[in-house]
Amino acid sequence: MRAPGLALRSLLPFLLGLPALLALQGSLSDFWASVLITAGVNVILAVSLNVVNGFTGQFSIGHAGFMAVGAYTAAKITLAAAGWAPAGLPPRLADGAVFLLALLAGMVTAALAGLLVGMPSLRLRGDYLAIVTLGFNEIIRVIIENTAFLGRATGLSGLPRRTTFAWAWMGVIATVVMARRLLGSTHGRALLAIREDEVAAEAMGVDTTGYKVKAFVVSSAFAGLAGGLLVHLIQLCTPRTFTFVKSIEVVVMVVLGGLGSVTGSAVAAFGLTLALEGLREVQEYRMVAYSLLLIVLMLTRPTGLFGTREAWDWLPRLPWRRRPEEGA
Amino acid sequence: MTEFLQHLVNGLSVGTIYALIALGYTMVYGVLKLINFAHGDVYMVGAFSGYYIAHALGAGDRPTLPKALAVFVGSMVVCGALGAAIERFAYRPLRARPRLTALITAIGVSFLLEYGFQLPSFGLTTQPFPPGPTPRFFPQPFARVSWSLGGVELSNYDVVSFAVAFGFMLLLQLVVYRTRFGRAMRAVSFDAQVAGLMGINVNRVIAGTFVLGSVLASVAALLVAGSRPTINPLMGLMPGLKAFVAAVFGGIGNVPGAMVGGLVLGLAEEYVAGYLLSSYRDAIAFAILIVVLLVRPEGLFGRVRAEKV
Numbered sequence: 284m285r286a287p288g289l290a291l292r293s294l295l296p297f298l299l300g301l302p303a304l305l306a307l308q309g310s311l312s313d314f315w316a317s318v319l320i321t322a323g324v325n326v327i328l329a330v331s332l333n334v335v336n337g338f339t340g341q342f343s344i345g346h347a348g349f350m351a352v353g354a355y356t357a358a359k360i361t362l363a364a365a366g367w368a369p370a371g372l373p374p375r376l377a378d379g380a381v382f383l384l385a386l387l388a389g390m391v392t393a394a395l396a397g398l399l400v401g402m403p404s405l406r407l408r409g410d411y412l413a414i415v416t417l418g419f420n421e422i423i424r425v426i427i428e429n430t431a432f433l434g435r436a437t438g439l440s441g442l443p444r445r446t447t448f449a450w451a452w453m454g455v456i457a458t459v460v461m462a463r464r465l466l467g468s469t470h471g472r473a474l475l476a477i478r479e480d481e482v483a484a485e486a487m488g489v490d491t492t493g494y495k496v497k498a499f500v501v502s503s504a505f506a507g508l509a510g511g512l513l514v515h516l517i518q519l520c521t522p523r524t525f526t527f528v529k530s531i532e533v534v535v536m537v538v539l540g541g542l543g544s545v546t547g548s549a550v551a552a553f554g555l556t557l558a559l560e561g562l563r564e565v566q567e568y569r570m571v572a573y574s575l576l577l578i579v580l581m582l583t584r585p586t587g588l589f590g591t592r593e594a595w596d597w598l599p600r601l602p603w604r605r606r607p608e609e610g611a
Numbered sequence: 612m613t614e615f616l617q618h619l620v621n622g623l624s625v626g627t628i629y630a631l632i633a634l635g636y637t638m639v640y641g642v643l644k645l646i647n648f649a650h651g652d653v654y655m656v657g658a659f660s661g662y663y664i665a666h667a668l669g670a671g672d673r674p675t676l677p678k679a680l681a682v683f684v685g686s687m688v689v690c691g692a693l694g695a696a697i698e699r700f701a702y703r704p705l706r707a708r709p710r711l712t713a714l715i716t717a718i719g720v721s722f723l724l725e726y727g728f729q730l731p732s733f734g735l736t737t738q739p740f741p742p743g744p745t746p747r748f749f750p751q752p753f754a755r756v757s758w759s760l761g762g763v764e765l766s767n768y769d770v771v772s773f774a775v776a777f778g779f780m781l782l783l784q785l786v787v788y789r790t791r792f793g794r795a796m797r798a799v800s801f802d803a804q805v806a807g808l809m810g811i812n813v814n815r816v817i818a819g820t821f822v823l824g825s826v827l828a829s830v831a832a833l834l835v836a837g838s839r840p841t842i843n844p845l846m847g848l849m850p851g852l853k854a855f856v857a858a859v860f861g862g863i864g865n866v867p868g869a870m871v872g873g874l875v876l877g878l879a880e881e882y883v884a885g886y887l888l889s890s891y892r893d894a895i896a897f898a899i900l901i902v903v904l905l906v907r908p909e910g911l912f913g914r915v916r917a918e919k920v
Contacts, residue, residue, distance in 0.1 A: 342714055403904040410646045410714055411859075411904065418852050418897045429890045531722060538715060570726035577719030582704055585712045 293460055300456045304449040316448050317516065322556040323451035324513045327458045329536040329552035330545055331505030334462060336534070337543035337591075338471065339498045340478030341405065345416030346506050346533045348423040351525035352396045353389030353507020355427065358439050358520040360385035365443065382445045386454075386511040393507025394500045396423075401499035406492050412499075420527045427522045438521030439514075446515040454512055455549075458505050462545045465501070474498050478543070528570060535573045538580055539587050547589030613762035618885045619878070624769050624838075626877020627776035631831035632854035633861070633869035634783060635824025641800035641864040642820050644710070648717035649697055650828060651851015652724035653690055655844060657829030658749065658836040659728065659742060660689040665750045666738045679752040686833055687826045694825025695818050703814070728844035746843040749836040768838040779830055780870055786823070787866055796820055800864065853880075853896040860903050862913025871911065 311319065328346060335343045364381040372380075396419075404415040428436045465471045473494045476484035485491050514520040532555075540551030559569065580587065632654055639647045664670075664685040670678040701720050705713045732739035757766040787793040798806040799816045807813045835850075836842050857876040861868025876896060884892040909915050 340711065342711060344718060403901045407904065407908050410710070413648075413714060413718070414646060414852065414855055415897075415900065415904075418856075418900065421849070421852070422894045422897050425891065425893050531718070534715075534718070542711075567730060570722060571730060574719045574722035574726065578701060578716050578723065581712050581716040581719065582701075585708065585715075 293464055296456050296460050297453070300453065301449065304452050308448045311448060318557070318560050319448055320446055320451040320512070320516050321560075322553050323448075323455045324509045324516070325533070325536065325552040325556045326455050326549045327451075327505055327509040327512070328533045329540065329548035330455075330458045330462050331502045331509070332533050333537050333540075333543065333545060333548045334465065334474075334498050334502040334505075336537050337541075337548070338466065338474040338478060339495055340481075340542075341495060341499070342410065342413045343416045343499070343502070344413050344530050344534055345400075345418075345420035345527065346502075347525040347527060347529035348400075348416065348420035349393045349396055349503040349506035350510030350513070350529065351423050351427065351522065352510070353386075353393040353504075354510030354514040354520055354525070355389075355433055355439070356392040356507070357382075357385040357389035357511030358442055358514050359433075360388055361443055361445065361515065362439065362441070378443070378445065382450070382515065386508055389507040389511040390504040391507075393510070394504035397500040397503025398496065401496045401503075405495040405499060417527060417530075420525075420530055424522045424526065434520075436522060438519060438523075440519050442515055442518045442520060444515060444518050446512045451512050451516075454508055458508070459545060459549065461501070461505065466545070470494065470497065531570070531573060535576060538577060541587035541589035541591065543591035544587070544589035544593055546594035547587060547592075550594075551588060614885070616761075616763045618881045620763060620765055620769060621885075622878035622881030623874065624772060624877075625881060626874035627773060627780075628831045628835055628850065628873070629854045629857045629876050630870045630873025631776055631779065631827045631834075632850055633857040633873045634780070634866065635828050636855050636858040637861070637863055637866060637869040638796070638820050638824050640858070641866075642796060642803070642817050643702070643706075643713075645702065645713050645717065646855065647821075647824070648714070648851075649701075649720040649724060650824065651847035651849075651854070652721050653694055653697075653825045653847070654828040654832045654850060655728070655842075655847030656693055656724060657686050657690045657825075657832030658842040658846060659844075660829070661686040661833050661836060662742075662747060662749055662842060663738055663740070665752075670750055670752065674751060674753055676753075682752065683830075683833055686829045690825040690829035690832075691822040694821040694828075698818050698821040703817075725844055725848070742844065744844060746841040749840040749842050751840065752837050766838070772834040772838060775830065775834060779827060783823070783827070783866070792816070792819060849893060856896045856900045856903075859900060859910055862910030865910065865912045868910055868912035 308316070328350070332343065332346050335341050361381060364385075367377070367381070400415060400419050401412075404412045427433045427438075433439070465474075473484070473489045476487065476489055477491050477494060481491055510525070513524070517524070533552075536552040536555055537548045539555070540547030540549070562569075632650065635650045635653070636647060639645060639650070661682050665678070665682045668678050668681060670682055697720055701716050702713055705716055728741045729744045730741045732741055732743060753767075755766055755768060757764060759765075785793075787796065795806070795811045795816045796819070798809065798811055799813055803813050806816075831850075832847075853876060854873065857872035858869045859872070860876060861870070861872030876899065879899060880892060880895050883895050888895075903910065
């Protein structure tokens with residue numbers, strides 16, 4: 284009976300979420316739709332970065348680099364398929380299929396980039412990853428700016444606007460379900476063990492490097508998804524969108540929400556996006572505020588808002604909910 | 612052959628700069644086991660404090676040797692103080708906490724410096740501070756004289772910068788291996804707790820290490836700003852990253868390793884960019900880092916230390 288239950292728990296959010304999102308989509312004004320899509324993209328970024336920085340206890344600060352890989356892949360595919368209309372298929376469905384394919388392709392290429400970056404740097408301790416990902420972020424930018432195929436510094440423009448509220452938040456659901464399912468699995472337990480004590484985990488037979496690389500690849504894939512969604516909202520794909528300012532923004536969200544808490548990073552990402560929307564006039568102080576926030580948080584409350592707890596830990600325990608094992 | 616020699620000259624002059632910055636990374640890593648992310652930005656502050664001091668002295672209009680020296684020493688003092696302040700207020704309170712906490716703080720300090728310097732200026736001083744994101748021109752400390760030796764371009768800036776950089780590296784060797792402070796530093800780097808039990812003031816040694824590293828970074832910044840005069844608040848990012856690669860290449864925590872690593876990295880960058888892929892210059896260091904991490908993660912002179920539980 285376990286397998287169908289698990290499958291149901293993984294699929295149910297999508298089945299319930301899609302009609303709800305589509306219903307909500309109709310009642311949103313253009314402004315709120317675009318704000319909420321941005322918020323959704325940031326939630327995807329924060330939750331996926333949390334898999335590496337929170338669950339595994341490594342520290343990546345180049346999430347925007349993987350975003351760029353996914354975004355350019357997806358953008359190239361939707362641009363190539365722009366005039367494509369198969370007979371017998373309604374155009375909206377064909378567009379949707381192409382977009383889904385583009386997003387998935389973006390996830391695959393971002394995951395490959397993650398493998399390339401993670402393999403050498405994750406064999407060592409966490410701080411190497413930080414500097415390698417920061418470097419990777421810059422290198423991706425240099426490569427894009429030197430490649431005519433990717434439009435050099437001006438980037439790719441004229442992308443179709445495909446990201447709707449429902450698309451973005453289905454991505455959020457996928458990311459959150461991934462993170463939840465991962466945390467409850469053997470893989471997730473291995474990641475937590477690595478975070479708590481790498482030497483002990485290795486002594487208990489956990490393949491530390493293998494699990495770290497897997498976590499990093501999964502996280503990069505979802506960064507690629509976020510990139511694909513973002514460029515089909517702003518209809519423009521330039522290297523300037525994916526500088527390390529973006530990476531640090533995501534790091535701040537994760538740290539503020541609490542390293543290791545899915546709901547924490549989601550809430551922080553959502554809240555920060557809305558706050559930034561309200562503070563558009565003081566854009567130039569944004570990075571200074573972020574860095575001060577990081578330092579002050581580390582000095583006074585390094586656990587962030589939620590620590591490693593989840594929102595549902597505070598819910599009253601329902602009779603049919605099994606108590607999760609202690610120490611999760 | 613002339614091209615080869617020209618690349619050699621350029622590579623050495625870039626390499627000595629990387630080496631000077633890498634020394635700061637490697638010494639701090641030695642005593643704290645922390646990658647001081649803000650080190651590249653201390654380098655940037657070095658260039659800017661030189662810029663402000665030079666303008667305050669009017670060194671840009673009538674450059675003289677005493678003025679150049681004043682700029683040099685002043686900027687070193689500013690950077691040393693900055694390094695000590697960063698250690699005291701950002702890293703010391705976190706020393707007993709998990710390493711990740713200190714790493715995040717270091718990233719925060721780095722971005723605070725980079726973007727704090729890009730804020731709109733207050734307008735109280737004649738030279739606007741903070742400088743804002745537009746690049747500024749560093750005043751020339753002395754007139755440039757170029758020689759052509761068999762087709763190889765060489766300027767007095769190259770010679771001075773090479774001599775100064777090597778002088779400081781020799782001085783550092785003396786400090787680390789011939790003084791009481793250096794011995795204390797090596798003891799702390801070997802085992803901070805035991806060093807403390809032996810009567811070494813660990814806090815003071817760590818603060819001293821930060822000051823030393825930051826002073827070297829400011830020297831590097833002034834040497835660069837003298838010959839390539841545009842400076843901006845993000846100028847520390849790439850040299851910082853590359854110097855870190857140099858430190859890892861030489862074996863992080865190892866002082867001679869950082870010097871060799873810096874020189875090798877400078878030469879490798881110059882030759883690869885010169886002969887093969889000029890537009891991917893910034894990617895070369897990254898490729899080297901990946902190869903080092905795959906083949907010999909402890910670096911050229913590094914020793915493998917077993918992790919203790």
